[in-house]
Amino acid sequence: MYSDITIKARCHEPSEAEAILLEQGAHFVGLDVQTDTYYETDYGKLKHRQGNIENVLIHYNRKLAGDAKETEVLLYLKNPSAETIAQICGGQQVLMQVKKLRKIFFIDNVKFHIDLVEPLGYFIEIEAIDLEGSIGADILSQQCNYYKNLLQIEDDDLVTSSYSELLQHS
Template structure:
């Protein structure tokens, strides 16, 4: 199962953070519109990501709800029929809720930086350090910590859980 080290943080200064993401990646970022539908799951989290263009991904992941860098194990299956898949999964499992966001994607080395505007929540940043088979959690943690410093992420900006959890009021943000 692929693994990454992930952090999620509230963005307090969008323009400054955007500029630093552009500086670090040497790009303007890629705009991606997403609607994530979370399904009831007895283990981990299961979501269908609809890219609003006929493409989607079914994503299952397990990640502890901790502040700061944390290990995430995940599996992804691509689909060209997200609406059909959503209908079947809704009937089989029931829907926990959905998250609508606009995401700017930046790539820095082996790290995906997501600068997100989430409907009903606000502005956030996610770092996903994609680990190779030979890398440890500690290797990913070092990479994440270094990028957090460069991007100006403070410890009190870090949040736990998923956007879905925040929307449901199960976690709080700083």
């Protein structure tokens, strides 16, 4: 189990955000074409992400912490087999699929996504990750806020809903 703090916002100038990240020495991981399938679950969210870079089965719970979301990850399996997917998700109802193009960047423990979600448009996510529980929520929040300011993200552009929730209401 690990935790993270995430800020998501509408991104009006994705190329400008990318340039700022690269100026800061961000490592560009690549462009991921992702399909997230959400399954019915009693607690949190159960998601199977299929992409050309990221393939994971994840069960998590998020709660709002100011402008950010704090995530408790209960299950995280990289490259799960079809058998594992069937075992965990097979009896669960599919709630929704979200398709997106995601550019992935890293600076130390902070992951950045510049996402194109049709028909919603562009978004940017700042995800400060604590894999071992050694950083703490305060530092993670400080990292998110530092990059929020650096990327010139306005409070009006912050988004607290998931893509699946936004798509349901579009």
